[in-house]
Amino acid sequence: xxxxxxxxxxxxxxxxxxxxxxxxxxxxxxxxxxxxxxxxxxxxxxxxxxxxxxxxxxxxxxxxxxxxxxxxxxxxxxxxxxxxxxxxxxxxxxxxxxxxxxxxxxxxxxxxxxxxxxxxxxxxxxxxxxxxxxxxxxxxxxxxxxxxxxxxxxxxxxxxxxxxx
Numbered sequence: 001x002x003x004x005x006x007x008x009x010x011x012x013x014x015x016x017x018x019x020x021x022x023x024x025x026x027x028x029x030x031x032x033x034x035x036x037x038x039x040x041x042x043x044x045x046x047x048x049x050x051x052x053x054x055x056x057x058x059x060x061x062x063x064x065x066x067x068x069x070x071x072x073x074x075x076x077x078x079x080x081x082x083x084x085x086x087x088x089x090x091x092x093x094x095x096x097x098x099x100x101x102x103x104x105x106x107x108x109x110x111x112x113x114x115x116x117x118x119x120x121x122x123x124x125x126x127x128x129x130x131x132x133x134x135x136x137x138x139x140x141x142x143x144x145x146x147x148x149x150x151x152x153x154x155x156x157x158x159x160x161x162x163x164x165x
Contacts, residue, residue, distance in 0.1 A: 001114060001129040004059055006102070008124055010051040018105050020045050021147050025078035037085040038075040038150070049074070049149070056100050056151050060128055066162035067098070071154040077137060079110065079146045084139040088115070091152055092131035095160075098153040099131040105147040110140030130159060 008014045021041070028039045041049055053072060061067055079085070091099050101112060103121050111120035112127060114135050121127055129135070131152055140146050155162070 001119065001127060001133070002063055003119075003121060003125055003127050004063075005122065005124055006055055006059055006126045010055045011048070014104075017045075017048055018145070018147055020048070021076055021078060021104065022145055025076070025145075037087075038077045040075050041149075052102065052149065053151060056102060056126060057153060059126060060098055060100065060153055063128060064098075064162045066157070067153075068156040068162075069153045070156050072151055073154070074149060074151045077146075077148045077150060079137065079140055079148075080107075081141050081143050084110075084137075086136050086139055088113075088134050088136045090132050090134050095130070095132055096155045096158045097131035098155065099129055099133070099135075100151045100153065101127045102149045102151070103127075103147075104149050105145055107140050107142035107144040107146055109138070109142065110146040111138045112136070113138050130163070 011017055024042055053074060057069060057072060103123050103125050106123040111118055112135055114133060
């Protein structure tokens with residue numbers, strides 16, 4: 001796992017984007033009833049997040065200069081003390097994709113757990129790890145929303161080609 005604080009210079013209005021995601025979260029109750037705990041950014045808001053996705057991809061390419069990214073997917077996880085989901089999972093069994101978590105809004109608790117350790121990132125921080133890594137979001141006890149934007153980067157090459165320096 002690597003991390004880097006990338007902040008919010010990619011947007012003119014951080015709070016507006018958080019408000020849009022919280023509103024979309026509140027409208028996602030039908031999706032949540034199907035067992036989903038995340039949602040895609042709505043198509044009418046997607047253009048507002050493209051600068052973030054570009055910044056995430058650029059940051060990962062700086063971390064791993066040999067990476068060859070062909071596609072990216074994104075979704076949002078919103079949680080607070082009223083709604084938490086803690087399930088260990090990974091995003092791929094293929095040893096080539098990279099998972100990222102950007103903490104758009106972050107209360108004091110509610111970090112991320114990897115099988116052998118826990119990490120409590122700051123708001124504006126990007127966490128980067130192989131998509132095969134087992135992890136889970138940790139519960140928050142705050143009524144304040146935690147907003148995590150997850151971006152998977154699908155690559156043409158395998159870990160052995162770019163993870164080692």
